[in-house]
Amino acid sequence: RKEVEQDPGPFNVPEGATVAFNCTYSNSASQSFFWYRQDCRKEPKLLMSVYSSGNEDGRFTAQLNRASQYISLLIRDSKLSDSATYLCVVDNYGQNFVFGPGTRLSVLP
Amino acid sequence: NAGVTQTPKFQVLKTGQSMTLQCAQDMNHNSMYWYRQDPGMGLRLIYYSASEGTTDKGEVPNGYNVSRLNKREFSLRLESAAPSQTSVYFCASSEETGEGIYGYTFGSGTRLTVV
Numbered sequence: 001r002k003e004v005e006q007d008p009g010p011f012n013v014p015e016g017a018t019v020a021f022n023c024t025y026s027n028s029a030s031q032s033f034f035w036y037r038q039d040c041r042k043e044p045k046l047l048m049s050v051y052s053s054g055n056e057d058g059r060f061t062a063q064l065n066r067a068s069q070y071i072s073l074l075i076r077d078s079k080l081s082d083s084a085t086y087l088c089v090v091d092n093y094g095q096n097f098v099f100g101p102g103t104r105l106s107v108l109p
Numbered sequence: 110n111a112g113v114t115q116t117p118k119f120q121v122l123k124t125g126q127s128m129t130l131q132c133a134q135d136m137n138h139n140s141m142y143w144y145r146q147d148p149g150m151g152l153r154l155i156y157y158s159a160s161e162g163t164t165d166k167g168e169v170p171n172g173y174n175v176s177r178l179n180k181r182e183f184s185l186r187l188e189s190a191a192p193s194q195t196s197v198y199f200c201a202s203s204e205e206t207g208e209g210i211y212g213y214t215f216g217s218g219t220r221l222t223v224v
Contacts, residue, residue, distance in 0.1 A: 034212055042218075043199055044199070044215055046212040049212065095157070095159065096140075096142060096154055096157050098154075099144075099153075101149060102151060
C-alpha cells in the first residue's frame with residue numbers, strides 16, 4: 001500500500017461547482033497534514049494546513065479523520081483559476097513530508 | 110525576498126556525464142530537501158538535511174550525492190547520469206515548530222533530461 005493515496009482524477013467541473021478530493025495515509029504516527037497546489041510546470045505551493053478540528057479558508061475547507069486516516073479538501077464555488085493539481089501531504093515522523101500523487105482539477109467555463 | 114533559488118532551470122546531459130544542481134535559501138531554515146517528480150509518481154524524496162552538517166537518505170537516493178555546504182546551500186550531484194534520472198528536481202526548505210516541521214517552500218525546479 002502506498003503511503004499517501006489520492007483520487008487520481010482528473011476532475012472536470014463547471015465554474016461554480018463544489019468539488020471534493022479525498023486522501024488516505026498509512027502512517028498512523030503522522031501529526032502534520034497539508035494540501036498543496038501545483039500549477040502546470042510550476043513548483044508546489046502550500047494551500048492550507050489541515051487541523052484535527054477541521055479548518056476553512058475562504059472557499060476551501062479541509063477535514064481530517066485520524067481514526068480512518070483520511071483527509072479531504074472541499075472547494076466551493078469553483079473558479080477557473082482553481083484549475084491545478086492538488087497534492088495531499090503527510091509528515092514522516094516529523095522529519096520530512098510524503099506527497100500523494102496528486103488529483104488534477106479542471107474548472108470549465 | 111528570493112526564498113529558495115535553484116539553478117539551473119533546464120539541463121540536458123548525455124548518459125555518463127556528471128552535474129551538480131545548486132539550491133540556496135535565504136529564510137534561515139534549518140531543514141532542506143531534494144525531491145524528484147515523475148509523471149504519475151508524485152514527488153519522491155531523494156535526500157534531506159535536518160541541519161548544517163547532516164544529511165540523510167530519502168526514498169530514492171541511489172545515483173545521487175548531496176552536500177550541505179552551509180546553512181543556506183544544499184547541492185545535489187549526479188556522478189554518472191542515466192536516462193532513468195530524467196525528471197523534474199525540486200529543492201525545498203522548511204522551518205520547524207516545537208511540534209515538528211512546518212510547510213515547505215519550494216524552488217522553481219530543474220528540468221533534467223538525460224539522453
